[in-house]
Amino acid sequence: MAQATRPRSEPPPAPTHGDNAPQPVRSLRDWLDHLAARDRLAVTRPEVGLRFELAAIAKRLDGRRATVFPRPGGHPIPVVSGLISDRGWMADAMGVEPGEVIARFQEAALNPVPWQETKSAPAQEVIHRQVDLARLLPLPTHNEHDGGPYISAGLMITRNPRTGKQNVSIHRCQLNGPNRLGVLLLPRHAHMFFEMAEQSGRPLEAAIVVGVDPLTLLASQAIAPIDTDELEIAGALHRRPLAVVKCTRSELRVPAEAEIVIEGRFLPGVRELEGPFGEFPQYYGERAERHVMEIDAVTHRKDAIFHTIVGGGLEHLLLGAIPREATLLAHLQRSFPNVRDVRLSQGGVCRYHLYVQIRKRQEGEAKNIMLGAFAGHYDVKQVIVVDEDVDIHDSNEVEWAVATRFQADRDLVIVPESQGSKLDPSTRDGVGAKMGLDATKPLTAAEMVFKRIRVPGEEAVDVEGLLKSGRTDWRAALKG
Numbered sequence: 069m070a071q072a073t074r075p076r077s078e079p080p081p082a083p084t085h086g087d088n089a090p091q092p093v094r095s096l097r098d099w100l101d102h103l104a105a106r107d108r109l110a111v112t113r114p115e116v117g118l119r120f121e122l123a124a125i126a127k128r129l130d131g132r133r134a135t136v137f138p139r140p141g142g143h144p145i146p147v148v149s150g151l152i153s154d155r156g157w158m159a160d161a162m163g164v165e166p167g168e169v170i171a172r173f174q175e176a177a178l179n180p181v182p183w184q185e186t187k188s189a190p191a192q193e194v195i196h197r198q199v200d201l202a203r204l205l206p207l208p209t210h211n212e213h214d215g216g217p218y219i220s221a222g223l224m225i226t227r228n229p230r231t232g233k234q235n236v237s238i239h240r241c242q243l244n245g246p247n248r249l250g251v252l253l254l255p256r257h258a259h260m261f262f263e264m265a266e267q268s269g270r271p272l273e274a275a276i277v278v279g280v281d282p283l284t285l286l287a288s289q290a291i292a293p294i295d296t297d298e299l300e301i302a303g304a305l306h307r308r309p310l311a312v313v314k315c316t317r318s319e320l321r322v323p324a325e326a327e328i329v330i331e332g333r334f335l336p337g338v339r340e341l342e343g344p345f346g347e348f349p350q351y352y353g354e355r356a357e358r359h360v361m362e363i364d365a366v367t368h369r370k371d372a373i374f375h376t377i378v379g380g381g382l383e384h385l386l387l388g389a390i391p392r393e394a395t396l397l398a399h400l401q402r403s404f405p406n407v408r409d410v411r412l413s414q415g416g417v418c419r420y421h422l423y424v425q426i427r428k429r430q431e432g433e434a435k436n437i438m439l440g441a442f443a444g445h446y447d448v449k450q451v452i453v454v455d456e457d458v459d460i461h462d463s464n465e466v467e468w469a470v471a472t473r474f475q476a477d478r479d480l481v482i483v484p485e486s487q488g489s490k491l492d493p494s495t496r497d498g499v500g501a502k503m504g505l506d507a508t509k510p511l512t513a514a515e516m517v518f519k520r521i522r523v524p525g526e527e528a529v530d531v532e533g534l535l536k537s538g539r540t541d542w543r544a545a546l547k548g
């Protein structure tokens with residue numbers, strides 16, 4: 069997509085953080101260019117159907133390519149999905165090595181960069197005050213039993229009614245009427261602000277920002293204290309202040325480079341049915357009475373792009389995993405400096421199963437570490453602790469450690485009836501058990517007992533050079 073417009077008051081160029089160091093990505097369009105240059109972007113034929121067909125294609129390409137859908141369902145605004153399919157892609161977006169992603173996120177979360185306001189913004193090139201969302205935007209329906217078309221990749225910007233500080237989070241938004249959305253607000257920051265507003269009988273102003281770069285999306289998932297503005301974490305990830313613009317109907321500030329902004333407010337005393345919706349554990353989030361947002365205005369770029377996240381896809385999983393890993397690692401390392409790395413496994417829906425790699429110093433400490441991890445986030449349901457010779461980025465390695473270093477009568481910890489994830493259908497409304505597995509070697513084991521087999525020279529040997537290229541005629545080869 070051509071870069072047709074630029075903000076008139078662009079922030080100054082960023083200071084570099086090293087000679088020729090790769091720079092963080094700053095806009096959705098730059099990111100699409102980056103993906104296209106690496107053969108990680110697919111463009112479909114025009115007019116793919118918004119109901120299921122679009123999600124079906126995005127899902128099939130999940131993990132390999134992001135997808136651009138021109139004229140989806142005949143709508144002039146294109147849709148993009150699958151912006152992050154891989155942790156390596158997020159490293160590229162940050163401008164760091166894959167092994168540095170967690171540390172970079174921790175650094176950004178600890179050193180937020182205040183945003184910079186601009187007067188005119190690409191996000192407001194076109195302004196609609198007569199709002200019919202289904203007509204203005206290409207809203208897709210993803211899963212078989214979803215309650216309707218959804219906005220699934222919008223940053224919900226709200227403000228603390230008491231302090232004025234902004235918050236950013238992502239919430240599923242079901243189309244409930246031409247200018248009404250049913251929104252799932254789990255009890256975190258946006259929900260808290262809404263309760264403050266509702267108690268005084270007032271609406272809560274909100275803006276939904278669709279079409280931002282992957283770092284701003286990631287920042288929205290930071291597990292930060294209340295009154296930490298996640299747009300400032302986005303600034304830190306960008307290594308320069310994020311340009312923001314004031315909304316046309318409220319005091320909220322939104323990313324100026326965004327593709328689309330939906331302005332409105334949550335209504336006090338109003339609830340409407342929302343759901344079901346296909347969620348990250350690969351099950352449906354239930355249909356229930358939820359908060360309602362009424363929309364007053366939609367603004368967008370002249371040639372706007374709409375972003376959708378297919379529930380349970382890698383984009384959804386990784387956006388949650390990276391900030392959680394950053395928080396869990398920092399949390400564990402405060403008490404256990406010998407914790408080296410953590411990983412929320414993909415099979416554990418990037419939320420429930422945590423691998424912890426330690427440099428073991430003391431028998432029994434793996435069990436203390438498990439308990440620390442359960443306390444670190446209530447979603448964590450299973451913790452496997454391994455030694456530093458086990459690669460926790462490879463689930464097969466972790467399973468091997470469990471297979472050969474773990475005995476259930478001695479190395480298993482179960483905490484019954486504790487708080488878990490309400491989206492885990494095996495819990496009783498979020499009440500379930502925790503399980504910890506100590507798969508570390510005993511410190512006192514005789515050296516040869518846990519010595520991993522190794523063929524000397526296996527890594528170094530030049531196999532390609534030694535194999536005659538493509539030759540399969542073994543009889544002729546043996547004759548010399």
Ligand SMILES: Cc1cc2nc3c(=O)[nH]c(=O)nc-3n(C[C@H](O)[C@H](O)[C@H](O)COP(=O)(O)O)c2cc1C
Nearest residue numbers: 237238239240252253254256257258288289377387
């Ligand atoms: C794609 C995606 C969809 C999400 N949907 C919801 C949702 O519908 N409701 C919700 O409360 N949280 C949802 N979340 C999680 C929140 O956005 C996340 O926990 C956020 O960090 C909360 O911000 P806060 O701590 O500032 O309140 C979603 C996250 C992602 C990545």
Ligand SMILES: [Mn+2]
Nearest residue numbers: 235236257292
């Ligand atoms: Mn927050």
